[in-house]
Amino acid sequence: MPAHIAAGVDGSLESLAAADWAAREALLRGAPLRLVHAWQWPARVGGVRPTDDTQQEWAERLLEEAREHLTGLHPDLTVTADLLPDTPAPALLGAAGRAELLALGSRGLGGLTGFLLGSTALEVLAGAERPVVLVRPGEQGEEPSRTAAAHREVVLGLDPREACDEVIEFAFAAADRRCVPLRAVHSWNAPWTAPPRHPVLASHTYAGGQPSPAVDPRHE
Numbered sequence: 734m735p736a737h738i739a740a741g742v743d744g745s746l747e748s749l750a751a752a753d754w755a756a757r758e759a760l761l762r763g764a765p766l767r768l769v770h771a772w773q774w775p776a777r778v779g780g781v782r783p784t785d786d787t788q789q790e791w792a793e794r795l796l797e798e799a800r801e802h803l804t805g806l807h808p809d810l811t812v813t814a815d816l817l818p819d820t821p822a823p824a825l826l827g828a829a830g831r832a833e834l835l836a837l838g839s840r841g842l843g844g845l846t847g848f849l850l851g852s853t854a855l856e857v858l859a860g861a862e863r864p865v866v867l868v869r870p871g872e873q874g875e876e877p878s879r880t881a882a883a884h885r886e887v888v889l890g891l892d893p894r895e896a897c898d899e900v901i902e903f904a905f906a907a908a909d910r911r912c913v914p915l916r917a918v919h920s921w922n923a924p925w926t927a928p929p930r931h932p933v934l935a936s937h938t939y940a941g942g943q944p945s946p947a948v949d950p951r952h953e
Contacts, residue, residue: 737765739832741825742814744795747838751868755836756803756810758866761910764833765811766803770796771824772816792816822856829861839867864903884911891919 740755742748752768759766772792796814803812817824829835837854858865889904908915 736833737767737831738762738834738836739767739769739828740836741821741828741838742768742770742796742799743821743838745838746870747840747868749799749838750870751836751838751866752799752803753806754866754868755834756807756812758834758836760807760810762833765813767828767832768796768799768803768812768814769817769824769828770815771819771821789816821853822860825853825857826860829857829863829865832863834864834866835861836866836868839869884913886914886916887911889915889917891917893919 738755738759740748740752742752752766756766770792772789793816796816800812800814804810817828819827825835825837835857837857839854854867887904887908889901891901904915904917
């Protein structure tokens with residue numbers, strides 16, 4: 734399959750937000766979008782599980798509605814939809830391995846609390862060898878047709894002890910596509926002479942071009 738962006742869709746608001754975000758990312762990259770859904774779910778405990786035929790029909794309708802929605806919003810975007818006959822985590826890991834990037838929905842807790850992850854998302858994050866992006870409803874950002882100023886800056890968390898060139902390259906590329914600044918941040922514990930309850934945060938912002946020597950990945 735040619736280079737593409739993938740998004741996991743399960744009918745939840747979170748997954749539909751991820752599909753919307755993935756569509757915009759695909760447009761930025763000039764790549765097609767692939768929607769995927771794993772329909773061979775484990776048996777439910779204490780509930781009624783639909784037959785395979787009913788479950789597959791529901792999954793096919795779900796994918797087709799999502800595909801029609803996105804092609805309606807983005808007529809120039811090529812969107813395909815595939816049912817993956819496997820349980821969610823292995824199916825999504827397989828989809829991630831064939832994509833440039835996989836987008837998944839996440840129920841955000843708001844503010845600095847971060848993301849609430851299910852077991853499937855955790856397993857995919859732990860096992861994927863390609864980038865995985867978690868998207869919260871209401872955090873999708875602006876449409877690509879808006880001005881570049883509408884996009885938020887990209888933030889890169891750096892740990893000099895565990896530098897990752899692929900993550901650094903990903904952050905620079907994301908900022909470049911959106912024509913926004915890239916902010917690199919690194920936190921560490923304050924010296925023992927300072928109050929330990931106050932962490933120290935260092936931050937460098939790049940407005941494009943070459944990174945400053947302070948955190949240039951070539952010198953790490």
